[in-house]
Amino acid sequence: MHTAIDGARVPIRMWADPQSVEDAAMRQLHNVANLPWVHGLAVMPDVHYGKGATVGSVIAMREAVSPAAVGVDIGCGMSAVRTSLTATDLPDDLGVLRRRIESAVPVGFAMHRTPVNPARVPGTGGWQQFWAGFRDLHPGVQNLQDRARAQVGTLGGGNHFIEVCLEQGGPDAGRVWLMLHSGSRGIGNELAKRHIDIARKLPHNADLPDPDLAVFVAGTPEMQAYRRDLFWAQDYAARNRATMLSLVQLALADTVPGTRFDTPISCFAGETLVMTEAGSRPISKLAGGMHMLLTDGGKWVKAPVKAFGRQPLWEVVIGRYGEERTIRATGEHRWLLRPKVAHNRTEATTAELRVGDRLAHVFPARSADLQPSRKGIARGFVFGDGSISGDSMAHANFFGHKDKALLPFFDGNDRVRTYHYTYNDAVVRKDHVCADKVEALRAAGVTVREYKRLGGLPREWKREYPDLDGPAADLYGWLAGYFAADGEVGKTGRPAIWSSNRTNLEFFKAACEALGIWTLPIRQKTRTGFGKAETPVFVMGLSRSDLTPEFFVHDEHRVRWEANRNAVERRGWTVRAVRATNEIEEVFCAVVEGTHSFALDGHILTGNCHHNYVAEEVHDGVEVLVTRKGAIRAGSGDMGIIPGSMGTGSYIVRGLGNTGSFESASHGAGRRMSRTKARKTFTEADLAAQTEGVECRKDGGVVDEIPAAYKDIESVIAAQTDLVEVVTHLKQVICVKG
Numbered sequence: 001m002h003t004a005i006d007g008a009r010v011p012i013r014m015w016a017d018p019q020s021v022e023d024a025a026m027r028q029l030h031n032v033a034n035l036p037w038v039h040g041l042a043v044m045p046d047v048h049y050g051k052g053a054t055v056g057s058v059i060a061m062r063e064a065v066s067p068a069a070v071g072v073d074i075g076c077g078m079s080a081v082r083t084s085l086t087a088t089d090l091p092d093d094l095g096v097l098r099r100r101i102e103s104a105v106p107v108g109f110a111m112h113r114t115p116v117n118p119a120r121v122p123g124t125g126g127w128q129q130f131w132a133g134f135r136d137l138h139p140g141v142q143n144l145q146d147r148a149r150a151q152v153g154t155l156g157g158g159n160h161f162i163e164v165c166l167e168q169g170g171p172d173a174g175r176v177w178l179m180l181h182s183g184s185r186g187i188g189n190e191l192a193k194r195h196i197d198i199a200r201k202l203p204h205n206a207d208l209p210d211p212d213l214a215v216f217v218a219g220t221p222e223m224q225a226y227r228r229d230l231f232w233a234q235d236y237a238a239r240n241r242a243t244m245l246s247l248v249q250l251a252l253a254d255t256v257p258g259t260r261f262d263t264p265i266s267c268f269a270g271e272t273l274v275m276t277e278a279g280s281r282p283i284s285k286l287a288g289g290m291h292m293l294l295t296d297g298g299k300w301v302k303a304p305v306k307a308f309g310r311q312p313l314w315e316v317v318i319g320r321y322g323e324e325r326t327i328r329a330t331g332e333h334r335w336l337l338r339p340k341v342a343h344n345r346t347e348a349t350t351a352e353l354r355v356g357d358r359l360a361h362v363f364p365a366r367s368a369d370l371q372p373s374r375k376g377i378a379r380g381f382v383f384g385d386g387s388i389s390g391d392s393m394a395h396a397n398f399f400g401h402k403d404k405a406l407l408p409f410f411d412g413n414d415r416v417r418t419y420h421y422t423y424n425d426a427v428v429r430k431d432h433v434c435a436d437k438v439e440a441l442r443a444a445g446v447t448v449r450e451y452k453r454l455g456g457l458p459r460e461w462k463r464e465y466p467d468l469d470g471p472a473a474d475l476y477g478w479l480a481g482y483f484a485a486d487g488e489v490g491k492t493g494r495p496a497i498w499s500s501n502r503t504n505l506e507f508f509k510a511a512c513e514a515l516g517i518w519t520l521p522i523r524q525k526t527r528t529g530f531g532k533a534e535t536p537v538f539v540m541g542l543s544r545s546d547l548t549p550e551f552f553v554h555d556e557h558r559v560r561w562e563a564n565r566n567a568v569e570r571r572g573w574t575v576r577a578v579r580a581t582n583e584i585e586e587v588f589c590a591v592v593e594g595t596h597s598f599a600l601d602g603h604i605l606t607g608n609c610h611h612n613y614v615a616e617e618v619h620d621g622v623e624v625l626v627t628r629k630g631a632i633r634a635g636s637g638d639m640g641i642i643p644g645s646m647g648t649g650s651y652i653v654r655g656l657g658n659t660g661s662f663e664s665a666s667h668g669a670g671r672r673m674s675r676t677k678a679r680k681t682f683t684e685a686d687l688a689a690q691t692e693g694v695e696c697r698k699d700g701g702v703v704d705e706i707p708a709a710y711k712d713i714e715s716v717i718a719a720q721t722d723l724v725e726v727v728t729h730l731k732q733v734i735c736v737k738g
């Protein structure tokens with residue numbers, strides 16, 4: 001539970017005992033909470049004083065970001081992977097394995113003599129494109145590319161570490177894990193320092209209580225340049241960890257042949273269709289760019305799609321309502337499931353999927369007060385039941401009683417005129433009849449029908465589709481008007497729209513997608529025309545529950561729909577078959593910060609790979625830039641790693657999505673004392689005692705990393721039970737430090 005601290009411009013929500021927070025850190029927190037751009041500030045239980053901003057703080061800012069608060073180790077984070085080994089599989093002399101890891105991964109100031117070949121890093125891709133981005137970085141780092149390349153796959157010093165850990169308790173007790181902690185190395189540091197300097201000199205930062213709080217504001221070239229370098233450095237940090245992890249995996253597999261690893265990256269084959277705001281597109285075509293993707297909660301978010309190298313593929317066959325499709329994905333790809341009565345699994349890897357599993361789905365969020373506009377209805381009706389003769393303007397044609405329901409939506413509807421016609425069955429044609437001949441024809445027993453017509457309407461109403469990005473009320477109105485012309489509501493209350501032109505229904509579908517209205521697949525049927533000739537016609541069902549009474553312009557449509565509007569709709573996909581294939585291909589994934597999920601075509605919600613420091617997120621309905629300075633994302637279901645110290649172990653956690661902390665949790669135990677104080681307080685003997693049973697350095701060079709220099713990890717975890725739940729407790733047997 002948290003304590004709210006008032007007295008600043010926004011309240012400080014603190015998941016730590018305020019009495020335990022040192023004065024310097026408390027001053028930093030107040031300074032941050034007083035910044036004009038700050039939307040909110042949450043403080044994690046591992047809080048302590050830090051350069052620029054307090055470590056263990058989550059700063060949500062509107063249209064601003066502070067480069068010093070992000071810090072110099074841009075993208076610093078954790079990676080972990082579970083192996084197939086248990087404690088007894090490890091060598092008796094753990095020193096052998098430690099030395100193998102130390103010779104595979106340079107530590108401290110050391111770097112690779114030649115850069116690691118990316119082919120040795122399965123699960124990552126797009127390296128060429130990534131390095132091509134180097135030339136766009138700050139001019140001051142342009143001479144550092146060779147060094148940056150040589151530092152990919154290196155640990156660094158301080159509290160960066162690589163560990164071999166054992167799972168504590170539970171059914172998998174003794175299972176071996178690999179874990180590591182590092183960031184964007186020298187290049188991230190160089191970029192950060194340059195931008196921090198730039199920010200300090202900007203005039204709007206002149207009166208800040210602490211020059212380290214200088215910010216960049218949205219829409220300025222400085223912000224644009226910082227964001228470009230920031231996201232590049234975050235990508236570098238993730239690649240650095242991925243490279244190290246694969247080098248450590250090789251070292252372990254060399255020591256214990258046959259070791260297998262859970263793969264931390266999970267992806268799709270190139271043809272997989274992903275929902276974007278501009279329609280569904282193959283994921284391979286999206287790779288290398290930023291796209292608006294549909295994520296959990298029905299929100300559209302901008303996110304990069306990336307290639308992750310060649311990986312073995314599985315095939316998943318899914319079906320719903322007579323539709324069936326096959327999706328190819330890696331065996332480790334994470335699928336989100338809808339729980340069933342028989343089980344409450346909410347996710348599974350491809351390899352763990354079972355026949356009958358129901359995939360989770362997501363639909364774009366709809367505005368609760370969506371109303372069709374009058375003009376939209378008129379335009380949609382003309383599209384369906386309008387006509388154009390020659391170069392004239394468009395007409396709306398009202399057959400039967402449609403004029404009663406539709407005319408009120410047209411301006412100038414007093415101009416409507418009545419026309420008469422007879423059918424000529426032989427040539428399938430309407431023959432117009434002059435008004436003064438109607439009586440005589442009827443008296444002679446000829447069936448004379450009538451319809452009403454309103455002319456003088458814009459030509460494009462009949463010829464063009466409306467703008468998908470236009471006002472939602474106009475688009476919804478267009479759908480309602482078109483439905484009034486060519487739609488029907490069946491006996492079960494299911495609305496369906498008909499057209500002889502498939503493209504019209506595809507547009508109708510796209511417009512529904514844009515508004516969050518679910519549609520069924522378009523089906524082809526055969527219609528027997530007036531001349532008894534068979535012609536193809538297309539029909540598409542619409543969701544009952546996504547529509548509103550105002551959508552139904554005709555009373556009889558609305559009455560049928562009302563009677564059935566709550567009927568159950570089975571929209572979801574069910575797994576019909578899962579099998580491994582022999583195919584190995586380039587695979588792709590979207591990297592959505594925050595929710596770590598995005599939708600495939602068919603609204604299938606799926607997971608992605610995670611990790612980051614500055615993220616664009618929406619909190620309290622406001623778009624904010626969230627800086628997690630020593631804090632992790634802990635959205636509902638997000639997996640996270642909270643390390644303790646080189647002697648006390650770590651936790652794998654699952655986020656609870658607490659909005660009070662901006663869906664965040666602590667990133668570690670946090671320092672209890674500075675490095676200087678730790679060196680003065682403790683000896684090598686203390687370090688040896690506190691790291692007993694751990695194969696690690698025990699010399700004076702790492703005394704400042706002694707476990708007692710950090711807070712008690714158990715208390716830190718206990719202080720955030722409303723932010724995360726513990727999934728696995730790990731304790732290290734090897735710890736490598738630089």
Ligand SMILES: Nc1nc2c(ncn2[C@@H]2O[C@H](COP(=O)(O)O)[C@@H](O)[C@H]2O)c(=O)[nH]1
Pocket residue numbers: 046055076159160161163181630643644645646647649650667668669670671705710732735737
């Ligand atoms: N399991 C281990 N945890 C460690 C070790 N050294 C530090 N730590 C914890 O990591 C966080 C990371 O801190 P950061 O601010 O540098 O990102 C720190 O708070 C400690 O709790 C270690 O050797 N092993």
Ligand SMILES: [Mn+2]
Pocket residue numbers: 076077181182
């Ligand atoms: Mn770190």
